[in-house]
Amino acid sequence: MATAERDNKSAWGFVAFPMAVLFVFILLPTVLGLALSLFQWSGGALWTPEGGWALPRWVGLTNFERLLEDERIGHGLVNTFVFVIGSVPASVLLAFVLAVAVNAEWFRGRTIARTLLFMPTIVSIVAIGFVWRWVLNDGAGLFNWGLSLVGIDDPPRWLSEGYWPLVWITIVQVWRQIGFCLVLYMAALQGVPTSVYEAASIDGAGPWRQVRSITWPMVRPMTVFLLVTGAIGGLQVFDLVFIMTGQSETLYTTVLNLQVYDQFVLGSYGYAAAIGVLIFAITIAVTAIQMWAFRGEGRR
Amino acid sequence: MSALRRPHAGVQIAVHAVVYAVALTMAVPFVWMVLTSLKTDLEAGSAPTWSTLLPEAAQWSNYVAAWGGGGRANLGRFYWNSTVVAVVTTLLAVAHNALAGFAFAKMRFAGKRVMFALTLATMMLPMQVFFIFAYVLCSWLGYVDNVQALVVPFLASGFGVFYMRQAIGAVPDDLLDAARIDGMTSFGMFWAIARPIAWPAITALAIFTFMNSWNSFFWPLIVVDSIDQKTLPLAVADLASNAYYSAWPVTMAAATILVVPLILLFFIAQRAFVRGVAMTGLKE
Known part of the structure; x- marks a missing residue:
């Protein structure tokens, strides 16, 4: 077939470069990165005229044994889970409630509400981190001023005392994720057929009952999607913690991905890769558990 | 409604x-x-x-x-760096993703299924694992501390290719068949038929790509060492954690400067923006 043959050539012309990029910068590094977790290496040239060969050294499971003893990994694991469990369901649920409200026919000012709610989603995390640090500033912060207005004059030091920084990082994550979830929910709500509501109305179902028994089950695939992708993103959190703790995390605030970064910067590429593999494994496990918990309900 | x-x-x-x-x-x-x-x-x-x-x-x-007037932060130069990176990345990445999406949606070629499966796989692979060798490869290629490191790895994305394939898949085959019989080249079909029909999706992807590039923090933190090559988010992060730490007004001015382009873009193209986010739900 002449056309098919011509297709073949020009199709490869279109696909070759993008595939090369994906191969060189993602696929190959993933395979090498997984393997690297079994080696000790600090990067650099594999061979130099002066120094000769400088190959990664095979250490077997040593990096993974080290994971078990590293208290920063233990704390990072706990903090990462606190962050995910604290932020993902809350942002999804709040976004659902807000989406239903904003989407209602009688809601006034849909565009302005959506614009405001969506704003944190598009803004750089660096800006968000600093703005919140400033809002939560001990002496001159807006938040403490608000508290003093309602008579609370001796608040904790939000960004340096115990677990408070982690609590605030989690709250800020909810704050910035709501808009994203909201927009997706509003798209999903368009797919709920009007006739179902009408039928329920005739049967005497009130608005609250309609939301609980119709809307919530109908957008369930979106809820599952948001919970799963939210958990995947949350397990990989880095920027927000890095910025909000002023690049000086403690055991109270460290998360797994910060440990990957720290080890990478120290030149322990093998150990960094091992932590990365741990995050990957946890991500797969959490996703599998969620898929199992929501089995048969992901698609309609 | x-x-x-x-x-x-x-x-x-x-x-x-x-x-x-x-x-x-x-x-x-x-x-x-x-x-x-x-x-x-x-x-x-x-x-x-x-x-x-x-x-x-x-x-x-x-x-x-x-x-940069008082020499305290000098964001002007980093503004330029970020603009160049984001604009070049967006233009080239959208073009490459759209062409690849067109090929996957409307053309037949050897290895298509395998290539598409690999493309989808890249969306699920963890950055924590692959960034190390992505960095090492960049350093071997001489990209580290160069603008290439911030652009080249992003010239294609699994999500971009997938989204373009979905959008271009909606283009009627009849139109393309007719054009093929008329002797139109594959690129001609992409340009004259698929591109206009998929244009809303293409703008949405462009905005999304620009936003990600402009806000990108982790990767530039890894691959940029010298102060000359820093992007705006890195420079603002530095500003707030160095000696001028206590100067909150300047830091907040810097944060405002960082935020303004996207807020403006958002107000100009709100529909495309919202669609850009809504489409991430397509990954499902």
């Missing part, structure tokens, strides 16, 4: 109040950011009171200082 039953007027008012209260929570930190950016260090540094919420006189000099 849904035909949810109308609740009582009281409930309606309460719902409005709650939604706008949350919406206000989204805006207040940004308003505070702008207000602080216009205050003197002294004004900003003392505990707020009702009378000091607004700056006494707008200190535009904070923006001059942040931009």
Whole structure:
């Protein structure tokens, strides 16, 4: 077939470069990165005229044994889970409630509400981190001023005392994720057929009952999607913690991905890769558990 | 539009109040950011009171200082770096993703299924694992500390290719067949038929790509060493954690400078923006 043959050539012309990029910068590094977790290496040239060969050294499971003893990994694991469990369901649920409200026919000012709610989603995390640090500033912060207005004059030091920084990082994550979830929910709500509501109305179902028994089950695939992708993103959190703790995390605030970064910067590429593999494994496990918990309900 | 039953007027008012209260929570930190950016260090540094919420006189000099006039931050140069990276990445990445998406949607070629499966796989692979060798490869290629490191790895993305394939898949085959019989080249078909029909999706992807590139933090942190090559987010992060740490007004001016382009873009192209986010749901 002449056309098919011509297709073949020009199709490869279109696909070759993008595939090369994906191969060189993602696929190959993933395979090498997984393997690297079994080696000790600090990067650099594999061979130099002066120094000769400088190959990664095979250490077997040593990096993974080290994971078990590293208290920063233990704390990072706990903090990462606190962050995910604290932020993902809350942002999804709040976004659902807000989406239903904003989407209602009688809601006034849909565009302005959506614009405001969506704003944190598009803004750089660096800006968000600093703005919140400033809002939560001990002496001159807006938040403490608000508290003093309602008579609370001796608040904790939000960004340096115990677990408070982690609590605030989690709250800020909810704050910035709501808009994203909201927009997706509003798209999903368009797919709920009007006739179902009408039928329920005739049967005497009130608005609250309609939301609980119709809307919530109908957008369930979106809820599952948001919970799963939210958990995947949350397990990989880095920027927000890095910025909000002023690049000086403690055991109270460290998360797994910060440990990957720290080890990478120290030149322990093998150990960094091992932590990365741990995050990957946890991500797969959490996703599998969620898929199992929501089995048969992901698609309609 | 849904035909949810109308609740009582009281409930309606309460719902409005709650939604706008949350919406206000989204805006207040940004308003505070702008207000602080216009205050003197002294004004900003003392505990707020009702009378000091607004700056006494707008200190535009904070923006001059942040931009580089006073030599305190010199964001102007980093603005340029970020703009070049984001614009070049967006133009080239959208073109490559769209062409690849067209091939996967409308053409037949050897290895198509395997290549598409690999493309999808890249969306699920963890950055924590692959960034190390992505960095090592960049350093071997001489990309580290060069603009290439910030652009080349992003010239294709699994999500971009997938999204373009979905969007171009909606182009009617009849149109393409007719064009093929008329002897149109594959690129001609992409350009004259697929591109105009898929244009809304293409703009959405462009905005999304621009946003990700402009806001990108982790990867530039890894591959940029020298101060000359820093992008705006890196420079703002540095500004706030170095010696001028206490100068919150300048930091907030810098944060405002960082945020403004996307907010403007958002207001200009809100529909495309919202569609850009809504389409991430397509990954499902």
